[in-house]
Amino acid sequence: MATIRELRDRIRSVNSTKKITKAQELIATSRITKAQGRVAAAAPYAEEIQRVLERLASASSLDHPMLREREGGKRAAVLVVTSDRGMAGGYNHNVLKKAAELEKLLAESGYEVVRYVTGKKGVDYYKFRAEDVAGAWTGFSQDPDWAATHNVRRHLIDGFTASSEGEAAWREGLNLSEGQDIQGFDQVHVVYTEFISMLTQNPVVHQLLPVEPVIEDEIFEKGEDLLSSSGDVEPDYEFEPDADTLLEALLPQYVSRRLFSIFLEAAAAESASRRNAMKSATDNASELVKDLSRVANQARQAQITQEITEIVGGAGALADSGESD
Amino acid sequence: MAEITVELVSVERMLWAGQASIVTAQTTEGEIGVLPDHEPLLGQLVENGVVTIQPIDGEKLIAGVSGGFLSVSKEKVTILADFAVWANEVDTASAEADLNSDDELAKARAEAGLRAVRRSSEGL
Numbered sequence: 001m002a003t004i005r006e007l008r009d010r011i012r013s014v015n016s017t018k019k020i021t022k023a024q025e026l027i028a029t030s031r032i033t034k035a036q037g038r039v040a041a042a043a044p045y046a047e048e049i050q051r052v053l054e055r056l057a058s059a060s061s062l063d064h065p066m067l068r069e070r071e072g073g074k075r076a077a078v079l080v081v082t083s084d085r086g087m088a089g090g091y092n093h094n095v096l097k098k099a100a101e102l103e104k105l106l107a108e109s110g111y112e113v114v115r116y117v118t119g120k121k122g123v124d125y126y127k128f129r130a131e132d133v134a135g136a137w138t139g140f141s142q143d144p145d146w147a148a149t150h151n152v153r154r155h156l157i158d159g160f161t162a163s164s165e166g167e168a169a170w171r172e173g174l175n176l177s178e179g180q181d182i183q184g185f186d187q188v189h190v191v192y193t194e195f196i197s198m199l200t201q202n203p204v205v206h207q208l209l210p211v212e213p214v215i216e217d218e219i220f221e222k223g224e225d226l227l228s229s230s231g232d233v234e235p236d237y238e239f240e241p242d243a244d245t246l247l248e249a250l251l252p253q254y255v256s257r258r259l260f261s262i263f264l265e266a267a268a269a270e271s272a273s274r275r276n277a278m279k280s281a282t283d284n285a286s287e288l289v290k291d292l293s294r295v296a297n298q299a300r301q302a303q304i305t306q307e308i309t310e311i312v313g314g315a316g317a318l319a320d321s322g323e324s325d
Numbered sequence: 326m327a328e329i330t331v332e333l334v335s336v337e338r339m340l341w342a343g344q345a346s347i348v349t350a351q352t353t354e355g356e357i358g359v360l361p362d363h364e365p366l367l368g369q370l371v372e373n374g375v376v377t378i379q380p381i382d383g384e385k386l387i388a389g390v391s392g393g394f395l396s397v398s399k400e401k402v403t404i405l406a407d408f409a410v411w412a413n414e415v416d417t418a419s420a421e422a423d424l425n426s427d428d429e430l431a432k433a434r435a436e437a438g439l440r441a442v443r444r445s446s447e448g449l
Contacts, residue, residue: 041338048334048403052367052396146336146407150430240352240368249369250394253407257336 004303007296011289018285024087025278028271031142032198035268038143042257042264049254056250060243066160066251067211073186075164076111077134077156078103079208081192081262082122083270084141089277091193091201091270092121098203099191106189114159114185118152118263135174141270144263153256159184160209161252192262193269199276201269208259211251327361328381330401333388335409340388343380348402350376350395357395359402366397373437375444376404387412387445389437408434412441 002010080099082092103113114134117123119141126133135155140148151171158168162184170178188209194202239246331348333341349358351374359366370376370393378386392407415438423435 038337042336044332044339045334045336045405048332048396048405049394052394052405055367147430236365238364238366240354240357240366246367246369253392253394260336 002295002299004296004299007292007299011292011296014285014288014292018282018289021278021281021285025275025282028275028278031271032268032275034143035264035271039261039264039268042261046257046261049250049257053250053254055237056239056243056247059237059239060247062247063244064247064251065163066209066255069210070163070186073164074110074112075114075183075185076106076187076189077114077116077159077185078106079116079118079152079156079188079190080122081190081266082117082119082125082141084120084138086121087277088270088274089280091273091277092119092125094203095191095193096122096125098205102189102191102205106187111187114183116152116156133175135171137173140263142267144260144267146260149260149263153259156188156208156259157252157255160186160188190259190262192266193273195265195269195272198272201273206262209255211255329359329361329363331378332401332403333376333378333390333406333409334403335406340406340409341378341386345378345380345402347379348377348404350374350390350393350404352395359395359397363397363402365399366395368395369393370395370404370406373433373440375437375440376409377444387441389415389439389441391433391437408437410434410438410441412438412445415439415442417442 078099080095082095086092099115103115106113115126115132116135116137117126117133118137120138123133123136123138135152137149137152151173155168155171155174158171159182162168164184164186166184168182168184170176170180170182174182176182187207190206190208192204192206194204196202328344328346329348331341331343331345332339347358347360349356350368351357351371352368353371354368357366357368370390373389373391374393376388376390376393378388380386388409388411390404390406390409393409394405396403396405417439420435420438420442423431424439426432426435
C-alpha cells in the first residue's frame with residue numbers, strides 16, 4: 001500500500017489539475033454565450049439575404065453555374081473545420097473521422113479530393129500523417145470574424161468559379177507559392193460540427209457548392225381563392241441592374257455568408273464541446289480526490305492503531321519486567 | 326411626415342435600424358433616393374459607395390458601404406453590406422495610409438470610409 005505521504009502528494013496534484021479544468025470549463029461556458037450572441041447578431045443579414053434571393057429566384061432564369069451540378073466534374077474541395085486548441089473532447093476527432101468518410105466517398109465516385117483545413121488541430125493532424133493539404137488557415141476557430149475568414153471564403157468561391165479546368169488567384173494560406181498554377185474544383189464540401197444544444201454537437205457534411213436547391217412544394221388552394229385573389233399580393237420588384245446580373249452578384253455573397261455562418265456555428269460547438277469535456281474532467285478529479293482521501297484516511301488510522309498497539313505492548317512489556325524484579 | 330423603416334445590416338451585426346424620411350444609395354445604375362412608399366426594388370450598390378440616411382429625429386447619417394445590396398420592400402428598406410463605416414468614425418489619416426496597402430480588404434475599407442468623409446464634408 002502507498003504511504004500516506006505519497007497519497008497526499010497525489011491528492012494535491014489531482015486538486016491542482018481540477019482547478020485548471022474547472023477554470024477551462026468556466027471560460028468555455030462564457031464563450032458559448034458569446035458565440036451564440038455572434039450567431040444571433042449575424043441573423044438579420046442572413047434572413048434578409050435569404051428573402052432577397054427568394055424574390056430574385058422567382059424573377060430570374062436561375063441559370064447560374066453555382067446552382068448547377070457540373071457535368072463530368074473531376075475535382076472536389078473538402079474544407080475541414082477544426083479547432084485551434086485541444087481540450088475539447090472528441091470535437092476534432094469526430095470532424096476528422098467524418099472528413100475521412102467523405103473523402104473516401106468522393107474518391108469512390110471518381111473525384112479527386114482537394115483538402116483545405118481551418119484550425120491548428122486539423123493542420124497538425126494531417127501534417128503528422130504526411131497527408132496533403134492544399135490550404136490551411138488558423139487563428140479564428142474560437143471567434144471567427146468576417147475579415148479573418150476572408151481568404152478562406154474567397155478562395156473556395158474563386159476556385160469553384162474557376163472550375164477544374166481553370167485556375168484561381170493566389171491567396172494567403174494556400175500551400176502553393178505565389179505564381180504556381182492553382183487548379184480550381186467543381187464541388188465544395190464542408191465538414192464541420194453542428195451545434196444542436198449545450199450537450200449535443202454533431203459532425204456534419206454540408207455541400208456548399210453547387211448550392212443544393214431546396215424545393216418546397218407549393219400548395220395551391222383550390223376553389224374561390226384562385227379567382228378572388230387574396231388581395232395582399234406582393235407587387236412586382238424592380239431590379240437594378242436586371243435580375244440575372246443581380247443574381248450573379250448576390251450568389252457568391254450568399255455562399256460566402258453561408259460559409260461564415262458555418263464558422264460561427266462551429267465556434268459555438270467547439271466551446272460547448274470543450275465545456276462538456278472539462279466538466280467531466282472536473283467531475284472525475286473530484287471523484288478521484290474522494291477515493292484517494294479515503295485510502296489516505298485508512299492508512300492514517302492504520303498507522304495510529306499500530307502506534308497505540310506498540311505503546312500498549314511496550315508498556316505491558318515494561319510492567320511485566322517490573323513485576324519480575 | 327411619412328416615414329420608412331430602415332435597416333443597415335452588415336454580415337456580422339445590425340448597424341442601424343430606425344425610422345427615416347429619406348435614404349439615398351448608389352446602385353450600379355446610378356444614385357437613387359428612396360422616399361416613403363417607394364415601389365419594391367432590389368439593387369446592387371457600387372463597390373465602396375456611400376449611403377445616407379436622414380432619420381426623422383437627429384442628424385443625417387452617412388456611411389461608406391462596401392459590397393452592398395439595397396432592398397426596398399413594402400415594409401422597410403434594407404441595406405445589406407459586407408462592411409460599413411460611419412463617416413464620423415473614419416480616421417482619415419490612417420485610411421489614407423491604407424489606401425496604398427497591399428491588403429485588398431483594408432484598401433476597400435479605406436476607400437469606402439474616405440468617400441463617406443468626402444460626402445459629409447460636401448454637406449450633401
